Amino acid sequence: MRRLTTALAAFLLAGAGMTAATASVAAHHGADRPAVCRAVDWGSRPKARAEADTKPLTDIRVGRHDCFDRMVFDVHIPGDHPIGYRVHYVDKLYQDGSGSMIPVRTGAVLEIRVAAPSFDVEAGSARYPGRAGKPLPGVDLSGFRTFREARFGGSFEGDTQVGLVVRARLPFRVFQLGNHLVVDVAHSWRELR
Structure with missing residues (x-):
C-alpha cells in the first residue's frame, strides 16, 4: 500500500510540473542523459x-x-x-x-x-x-x-x-x-x- 501511495504522490507532483530548481538539479546530475553515458568505464589506452x-x-x-x-x-x-x-x-x-x-x-x-x-x-x-x-x-x-x-x-x-x-x-x-x-x-x- 505504501508503494501505491508513493507512486500516486509522484504522479501528482509530475502532473503539477517540476520546479525550475528541481529541473536544474536533475540536469546537473545527468538525469537528462541516457544511463550509458554515465555508466561506462572506457579509456584512451591501446x-x-x-x-x-x-x-x-x-x-x-x-x-x-x-x-x-x-x-x-x-x-x-x-x-x-x-x-x-x-x-x-x-x-x-x-x-x-x-x-x-x-x-x-x-x-x-x-x-x-x-x-x-x-x-x-x-x-x-x-x-x-x-x-x-x-x-x-x-x-x-x-x-x-x-x-x-x-x-x-x-x-x-x-x-x-x-x-x-x-x-x-x-x-x-x-x-x-x-x-x-x-x-x-x-x-x-x-x-x-
Whole structure:
C-alpha cells in the first residue's frame, strides 16, 4: 500500500510540473542523459586481441549514438570465432607495408587494425573496395559529433588498416558482436563520468 501511495504522490507532483530548481538539479546530475553515458568505464589506452582466424573484411559502416560515434567492421567469418584487432592513438598515420605517411585532417588519429584482409585469398578477389590513402567508400561522416575523417590505410599481410580522425583524444571501446568488430568513440570524457 505504501508503494501505491508513493507512486500516486509522484504522479501528482509530475502532473503539477517540476520546479525550475528541481529541473536544474536533475540536469546537473545527468538525469537528462541516457544511463550509458554515465555508466561506462572506457579509456584512451591501446586495446588489442590476438587474431584467432583470418577471414575477409566485407564492409565498414558508421553510426551516430547519443553518447558516442560508432564504426563497425563486417568480417565474413563463420560462427562465433574471435576477430583479432589492435586499436590505438598515433601521432601520424603511416601506411602498412610501404611506410608512406597518409595525410589526414587535424585531430587525434585512431589507428584501427583488423585481422581481416580486404580481399579473399581463396577466391582471389577483392571483398572490400578500399583504396590506400583514400576515404572509406560509402562512409559519410557529415553530422557526426566525434568522427572527422576515415581513411583506408591498406590491407597487408592479413590485416586491414584504417585511420579514424576524431576531434580529440577521447575514450573508446572495442568489442566483437557476432561477425562484427565494433569501435565506439565517446563524444567527451565528461559524459562518461
